[in-house]
Amino acid sequence: MRLTRVRPAVVIIAAIVTIATACSSGPTGGQGPQTSSSSSNAPSVPINGDRSDPVNVLVARAIANIQGYWTTEYPQVYDGAAYEPVTGGFYAVDPGTGPLPPCAESASDIAGNAFYCATKDVVAWDVKGLLPDLRRTYGDFVIPVVLAHEWGHALQARSDFEGMTVTREIQADCFSGAWSRHAIDSDEYQVSSVDLDRALAGFLSLRDEPGTAADDPSAHGSGFDRINAFQNGYENGPTTCAGYRDGAPAVVELPFSSAADAAAGGDAPYEDIIAGVPVDLEDYWSQVYPELTGKQWTPVRRVVPFGSQAPACGDTSAEGYLLFYCVPDNYVGFENDSMQGFYDEGGDFAVAALLATQWGIAALTQMGDSSDEATSSQRADCLAGAWTASVLLQNRNATSGYSLSPGDLDEAIKALLTFRGPGDADRQGAGFVRTEAYRSGVIDGAKPCLPTS
Numbered sequence: 001m002r003l004t005r006v007r008p009a010v011v012i013i014a015a016i017v018t019i020a021t022a023c024s025s026g027p028t029g030g031q032g033p034q035t036s037s038s039s040s041n042a043p044s045v046p047i048n049g050d051r052s053d054p055v056n057v058l059v060a061r062a063i064a065n066i067q068g069y070w071t072t073e074y075p076q077v078y079d080g081a082a083y084e085p086v087t088g089g090f091y092a093v094d095p096g097t098g099p100l101p102p103c104a105e106s107a108s109d110i111a112g113n114a115f116y117c118a119t120k121d122v123v124a125w126d127v128k129g130l131l132p133d134l135r136r137t138y139g140d141f142v143i144p145v146v147l148a149h150e151w152g153h154a155l156q157a158r159s160d161f162e163g164m165t166v167t168r169e170i171q172a173d174c175f176s177g178a179w180s181r182h183a184i185d186s187d188e189y190q191v192s193s194v195d196l197d198r199a200l201a202g203f204l205s206l207r208d209e210p211g212t213a214a215d216d217p218s219a220h221g222s223g224f225d226r227i228n229a230f231q232n233g234y235e236n237g238p239t240t241c242a243g244y245r246d247g248a249p250a251v252v253e254l255p256f257s258s259a260a261d262a263a264a265g266g267d268a269p270y271e272d273i274i275a276g277v278p279v280d281l282e283d284y285w286s287q288v289y290p291e292l293t294g295k296q297w298t299p300v301r302r303v304v305p306f307g308s309q310a311p312a313c314g315d316t317s318a319e320g321y322l323l324f325y326c327v328p329d330n331y332v333g334f335e336n337d338s339m340q341g342f343y344d345e346g347g348d349f350a351v352a353a354l355l356a357t358q359w360g361i362a363a364l365t366q367m368g369d370s371s372d373e374a375t376s377s378q379r380a381d382c383l384a385g386a387w388t389a390s391v392l393l394q395n396r397n398a399t400s401g402y403s404l405s406p407g408d409l410d411e412a413i414k415a416l417l418t419f420r421g422p423g424d425a426d427r428q429g430a431g432f433v434r435t436e437a438y439r440s441g442v443i444d445g446a447k448p449c450l451p452t453s
Helices: 054-077 130-138 142-159 165-185 193-205 223-236 238-242 259-263 270-293 336-346 348-367 373-393 408-418 424-428 431-444
Strands: 090-093 114-117 122-126 302-306 323-326 331-335
Touching: 054 090, 054 130, 054 142, 054 165, 054 238, 114 142, 122 130, 122 142, 130 142, 130 193, 142 165, 142 193, 165 193, 165 223, 165 238, 193 223, 193 408, 193 431, 223 238, 223 408, 223 431, 270 302, 270 336, 270 348, 270 373, 302 336, 323 348, 331 336, 331 348, 336 348, 336 408, 348 373, 348 408, 373 408, 373 424, 373 431, 408 431
Parallel strands: 090 122, 302 331
Antiparallel strands: 114 122, 323 331
């Protein structure tokens, strides 16, 4: 996040992006073990490699399920055309020993990678590096999610789809989301909300490096855009994904403003975020609240960072809360060491987005919203997204000094997926629904975040 005075408007590039490092329609291109999405028996899928390897057991099961899904769905999505199964083979490759799969010319083509190759109609994956590393970090379900993405490229080959690299990648993410919804709803995979959140976090690890141009031939997309596409498929189904074209949906790619900004990773100092973001949020709500309600905004009274001793909120202690809006006293409080640690891990805009959610709660409180805690939390996440959109579009450049840096939207998504105090997931909802609410605010603005009656 950058703090400057009046910058030129940010250009939103209407192109599309996708999964970095782990996918592609060619040799350029998914988490800790959990039993909920694995199977003790490998289906009879003819994998070229060690079929008893735990990763390959998961892959074989995913291939069988994904092929069955598209046998049914492909004719419905593509005007009655029959689905043609992948026939070139499935290759589990150890890059250190080989043998190499078709389409790969060297070990570097497969190391840390998974890909579909259209010229040979094959799917290959690094069975010693990429997939086991992803599984260890993000759980079993990330494996079929990655495979479902690769099948998105197989669908593109069968439907003669053409588009920019980023368009193809985001569409494959969307197809992966559509299959994931089927796999969960049909009970083919027993996936908890935590499992799904972990799989989404895997997308953040596979994103493009901040500052990557949307027209880069190897671009796979930001975490924000990849999760947006996955959730689009998950919520709206594969027909929506088939409608993707260059520029639709649009993707936001932000350049670094300077060499110094790039060297800092786009991050402002923690102290500047804690001091400056509340001022910008007040500026935003002082302008937007009257537009939404016809009433004047009542400023949040203060921001209270605290240490081991939690402050009082009304007649009770805020003990156990890492971040909160105190309704009776109209202030925002947060545990400073936890927030500093999250800044160190997640970046400056992770902290900014979390603070923005609390101003969303404050706005809902002033509006008299009486919804349950999970609903109001998700509405506040949506309003945090609307504030983010204002910073992105710089539509307050006479009064606001903030603009976004590359990676900021990904940092916000990570915050909503992973920043948790005791009981927060039960109170606020799973990260999947929180990130979906935030995306809605970024894309559609503040008004759709509010209760309809």
